[in-house]
Amino acid sequence: MKGKKPIISPLYRQTLNKNKASFSLVAIDDKQIRQNWQIRYLYLQKELENVQSKLQKFLSVEKPQYTIWLESTFPQETAELKNIELKINDLKQFIFEVELDSLLHNRSVAISYHFLLQKKNKKLSNIVSADACADCLPNNEKTDEIPDNNLKRxxxxxxxxxxxxxxxxxxxxxxxxxxxxxxxxxxxxxxxxxxxxxxxxxxxxxxxxxxxxEALPIAIIQKELSCWTKRFKKKERIRRMFGPSSLGIFSMPNRQAVCSKNKNLDQ
CATH class of the missing domain: 1.10.1200 (Non-ribosomal Peptide Synthetase Peptidyl Carrier Protein; Chain A)
Structure with a gap:
């Protein structure tokens, strides 16, 4: 069997030639393909609009009725879901407090988590009264006033x-x-x-x-800058009309001319 070529029937060769001719690259029309894709895209866009309108209707009209029906039909399950949601919200709030504590006190998240968890579990109060602190001190070290650390900040x-x-x-x-x-x-x-x-x-x-x-620092600076620019322009205008002596004390003989020029400025 070695060296012998496989025998291909002439009928199989004819079918191969026919298939090759039917899939020629010249027969592909780009315009037709583009048109088909445009039709498909418009169809999908309409479907998306329908789904969005149904979702908006459900959220605005049917969701309250659905929640009422759900609470009345499955009271135990809805109560459990509410408890789970409350726990998730508490967990989110705790994560927020941990991250904020680590950023404010410049320490790692693990230390902040350990500190806040201890505080949460033991339910320690944040403010300790001055009398209790004074009682904890020895008799010879007791003072009438305990210095407040907040004043030192x-x-x-x-x-x-x-x-x-x-x-x-x-x-x-x-x-x-x-x-x-x-x-x-x-x-x-x-x-x-x-x-x-x-x-x-x-x-x-x-x-x-x-x-x-309006309370932004940059807005306040811009407002002050515009006032100063107005003043500067006014001074420059007076200096051009009356000369450098106009910003100081005016001389007596030129007083009438100065008054007339001031009237012209006001006009």
Whole structure:
């Protein structure tokens, strides 16, 4: 059998030749293919619009009725779902507190988690009364007044921390249900501003999130700059009309001419 070529029937050769002729590249029409794809695209777009309209109708009209029916039909399961949702929200809030504590106190997430978990489990109060602290001290070391640590803090650092807490509540993904990519970028910018101790940038981010653009530092600077430019232009105008002596004390003989020129300026 070695060296012998396989015998191909002439009928099989004819069928091969026919298939080759039917799939020639010249027969492919680009316009027809494009038209078919356009029809398919329009059909899918209509289907998408129908699904979106059905979803909007369900969310606006049928969802409240569906939730009422679900609560009445499956009360135990819905109560369990609500408890699970509450636990998830508590967990998100705890994650937010851990991340915020690690950023504010410049320590690792594990240490902040351990500290806050201990605090949560033992339910320790944040504020300790001055009398209890005084009772804990020995008799010879007791003093009438206990120094407050808050007074020793720098006012700028406390402002930075307060601004960062505010911006964290507005932008942190665990503290907000809906988070956009723009908000995430502003959250990263707030973290960098806190690490750089940039109070002005943090305050600007807070004002932008709260939509108080008039209170922005840059808006205040622009307002002051426009006032100063107006004053400067007015002085330049007076200097051109009356000369360099116009900004100082005017001489007595030229007083009438100066008054007439001032009237012209007012007009």
């Amino acid at each position: 720098n006012s700028r650092e406390s402002k930075i921390k307060a601004a960062f807490r505010t911006i964290a509540r507005l932008l942190h993904p665990d503290a907000n249900n809906s988070v956009s990519p723009e908000k995430m970028e502003r959250w990263y910018a707030a973290q960098m501003a806190y690490k750089a101790k940039d109070l002005e940038l943090l305050e600007s981010l807070c004002y932008l999130e709260e939509k108080q653009t």
